Amino acid sequence: MGTLDEERQYVERCKAGLRRMLEGARDNVIIGETVAGDRYSAERLGRHLKSLAKELSEEPEGPPFFGRLDFGTGSAEHRGRAYHIGRRHITGEHGGPPVVIDWRAPVSRAFYRASARDPQGVALRRRFGWSGTTLTSFEDERLERGEEGESRILAAEIERPRVGPMRDIVATIQPEQDDLVRAELDTSICVQGAPGTGKTAVGLHRAAYLLYAHRQRLERSGVLVLGPNRAFLGYISAVLPALGEVDVEQTTLERLLASAPVTAVDSEAAAMVKHDVRMAEVLRRALYRRIAKPVEPVAVADGSYRWRVPEEELRRIVDDTRRESLPYGVGRERVRARMVAAIQRQAEARGQTAGAAWTRKISRAVTPFLDAVWPAVKPEEVLYEVLRGPAKAPGEGAAAGGSRDGATVDGKRDGALTEAEWEAISWAKPPRSVKSAKWTAADLVLLDEIAALIERPRGYGHVIVDEAQDLSPMECRAVARRSEHGSLTVLGDLAQGTTPWAASSWPERMALLGKPDGQVIALTTGFRVPAAVVELANTLLAALGTQVPATRSYRSDGRLRVTRVTGLEKGVVAAAREAMAFEGSIGVIAADADVEALTSALRDEGMDADERLTVLPASLAKGLEYDHVILAEPAAIAEAERRGLNRLYVALTRAVSRLDVVHARPLPPQLSHPAEAA
Numbered sequence: 001m002g003t004l005d006e007e008r009q010y011v012e013r014c015k016a017g018l019r020r021m022l023e024g025a026r027d028n029v030i031i032g033e034t035v036a037g038d039r040y041s042a043e044r045l046g047r048h049l050k051s052l053a054k055e056l057s058e059e060p061e062g063p064p065f066f067g068r069l070d071f072g073t074g075s076a077e078h079r080g081r082a083y084h085i086g087r088r089h090i091t092g093e094h095g096g097p098p099v100v101i102d103w104r105a106p107v108s109r110a111f112y113r114a115s116a117r118d119p120q121g122v123a124l125r126r127r128f129g130w131s132g133t134t135l136t137s138f139e140d141e142r143l144e145r146g147e148e149g150e151s152r153i154l155a156a157e158i159e160r161p162r163v164g165p166m167r168d169i170v171a172t173i174q175p176e177q178d179d180l181v182r183a184e185l186d187t188s189i190c191v192q193g194a195p196g197t198g199k200t201a202v203g204l205h206r207a208a209y210l211l212y213a214h215r216q217r218l219e220r221s222g223v224l225v226l227g228p229n230r231a232f233l234g235y236i237s238a239v240l241p242a243l244g245e246v247d248v249e250q251t252t253l254e255r256l257l258a259s260a261p262v263t264a265v266d267s268e269a270a271a272m273v274k275h276d277v278r279m280a281e282v283l284r285r286a287l288y289r290r291i292a293k294p295v296e297p298v299a300v301a302d303g304s305y306r307w308r309v310p311e312e313e314l315r316r317i318v319d320d321t322r323r324e325s326l327p328y329g330v331g332r333e334r335v336r337a338r339m340v341a342a343i344q345r346q347a348e349a350r351g352q353t354a355g356a357a358w359t360r361k362i363s364r365a366v367t368p369f370l371d372a373v374w375p376a377v378k379p380e381e382v383l384y385e386v387l388r389g390p391a392k393a394p395g396e397g398a399a400a401g402g403s404r405d406g407a408t409v410d411g412k413r414d415g416a417l418t419e420a421e422w423e424a425i426s427w428a429k430p431p432r433s434v435k436s437a438k439w440t441a442a443d444l445v446l447l448d449e450i451a452a453l454i455e456r457p458r459g460y461g462h463v464i465v466d467e468a469q470d471l472s473p474m475e476c477r478a479v480a481r482r483s484e485h486g487s488l489t490v491l492g493d494l495a496q497g498t499t500p501w502a503a504s505s506w507p508e509r510m511a512l513l514g515k516p517d518g519q520v521i522a523l524t525t526g527f528r529v530p531a532a533v534v535e536l537a538n539t540l541l542a543a544l545g546t547q548v549p550a551t552r553s554y555r556s557d558g559r560l561r562v563t564r565v566t567g568l569e570k571g572v573v574a575a576a577r578e579a580m581a582f583e584g585s586i587g588v589i590a591a592d593a594d595v596e597a598l599t600s601a602l603r604d605e606g607m608d609a610d611e612r613l614t615v616l617p618a619s620l621a622k623g624l625e626y627d628h629v630i631l632a633e634p635a636a637i638a639e640a641e642r643r644g645l646n647r648l649y650v651a652l653t654r655a656v657s658r659l660d661v662v663h664a665r666p667l668p669p670q671l672s673h674p675a676e677a678a
């Protein structure tokens with residue numbers, strides 16, 4: 001079975017294996033540059049080998065394995081075999097079996113799934129305890145003998161004081177999480193989970209798993225991770241590289257859609273309309289109303305001859321093309337090609353041969369006609385027209401006429417929106433030209449919608465969307481377009497929705513995300529927030545009006561303290577000073593408007609110098625966690641916005657070990673703290 005000493009010797013074998021891999025990769029870089037057949041393959045192979053060599057040499061020297069499985073007589077395939085399991089595969093000596101198996105390999109699954117009730121052929125599961133890179137202990141469960149117990153090593157990992165960015169959880173993935181991590185690539189899933197149930201962790205490990213299981217397919221099509229903001233991305237960005245995956249694009253939806261800078265802000269009423277799904281129809285109509293009926297034949301001069309395409313034929317070409325529902329830009333080129341073909345038929349009937357140069361010439365010559373019936377257009381031009389207000393019936397003034405005729409339905413305004421909604425989104429003072437238009441964040445989502453109507457955007461093989469409850473219907477469409485031919489992992493919590501358009505039902509959002517059949521699965525064990533803190537946060541749930549499954553906290557440790565103070569700043573400084581005595585990160589979370597004053601109060605006391613301490617506006621707290629949280633003035637957070645209670649729920653659930661609620665004003669009535677009530 002192996003004593004601690006024997007396992008330590010095994011660590012040395014692993015280190016030797018890693019050294020061999022690194023040398024091999026370096027040699028291959030040299031050989032790869034000379035063996036590849038053509039320049040393209042040489043470059044690709046070279047890049048691949050170099051990045052492998054770089055990855056291996058730069059990889060922080062962590063424990064080479066975290067677990068071991070010894071299979072017994074119950075396993076036909078692996079009977080009598082033992083495997084060490086780690087973050088990466090380590091090759092064996094002389095082409096022998098690997099010394100460490102990747103956690104994503106099929107055989108590793110039993111490490112996460114086997115239990116005394118269903119041992120899956122596992123006689124012994126061993127978990128290793130490490131201090132840095134030194135192996136210090138192990139714990140055994142003899143599953144075939146029915147032994148299975150609470151793991152100290154697992155508990156220590158979960159209760160470990162947090163410092164710095166998020167870490168991977170490969171050593172301790174739980175069975176309900178493993179199910180999601182290893183769900184099939186073609187399956188789109190939606191994970192609903194209370195704060196700290198591991199949604200983000202599951203999403204990132206799923207990305208790593210899918211890249212392992214479907215490397216070729218996903219290297220071509222790509223994997224995209226979307227998070228709510230930059231602070232969050234900074235927090236999670238080291239997880240995938242630590243798992244050896246460096247090619248995953250991690251960004252925010254805002255950055256993905258940033259076709260122009262955001263230089264204006266919408267009123268809430270305008271933003272609500274712009275994010276409403278009916279805008280898709282408004283934009284589609286606005287784009288397609290640019291297509292005009294041909295009103296005269298086309299005449300193209302060709303030397304001394306003039307080709308004519310009669311009006312009727314042109315109408316047929318335009319109508320047929322419209323019916324094909326192609327992207328607008330593709331449709332335009334299709335009309336061009338059909339016009340050229342019509343002229344070519346005439347030329348051939350006259351015995352003329354139509355060569356490539358002739359076709360190019362005619363193609364160019366029909367452009368003025370094309371511009372009149374199916375004009376080239378930029379998304380900004382379409383949105384500019386829309387935001388100038390609804391088209392009016394001819395004679396109604398302002399925007400009447402030409403290209404905007406189609407917006408009037410039976411002489412009335414465009415029916416997709418009400419008058420009041422048009423009013424809300426229309427510019428009070430329209431800019432002079434498209435160039436001088438100032439765009440808001442919501443406008444960028446609309447521009448993306450129009451751009452996609454003109455030309456389909458790049459899609460990904462798999463998209464992972466975190467904090468998805470906050471996406472608006474129009475944002476969901478932007479994500480759907482990018483995963484149309486791939487699959488989605490949607491992560492979120494209805495109770496943490498803070499945008500005015502936050503989701504109230506997952507099936508509805510999954511439909512907007514283009515995956516109406518996506519399964520909604522709940523995670524119900526919390527790994528971050530201690531039970532006492534969960535209890536306090538849960539008192540808010542009733543007021544949030546969302547139906548979410550109950551959760552149990554894995555953690556019975558931790559501390560909750562609610563302190564009434566006379567001066568908020570002084571109270572927070574005192575709490576921060578006390579927090580410094582503990583190990584781990586400290587987050588002071590406050591209403592956005594209070595952040596400045598609290599930061600300077602802490603600075604005055606010289607406490608900002610400690611890099612463990614961060615003062616954070618509540619609006620940026622989503623997805624983050626701190627070992628010790630000082631929550632300043634919950635009432636101010638609750639009052640600051642329409643969904644302030646949801647924001648407060650988010651803020652209350654960021655603490656890993658200790659939550660200090662410091663308040664000078666009464667707590668919001670929806671939050672009932674037993675100590676307060678007493």
Ligand SMILES: Nc1ncnc2c1ncn2[C@@H]1O[C@H](COP(=O)(O)OP(=O)(O)OP(=O)(O)O)[C@@H](O)[C@H]1O
Binds near residue numbers: 198493622
């Ligand atoms: N199986 C696990 N083993 C160890 N730690 C875990 C496990 N699952 C989750 N955690 C830890 O619990 C914490 C919360 O995880 P995570 O941030 O993924 O939760 P979340 O559901 O996304 O939370 P939120 O909704 O608040 O954003 C993290 O520190 C994570 O590493």
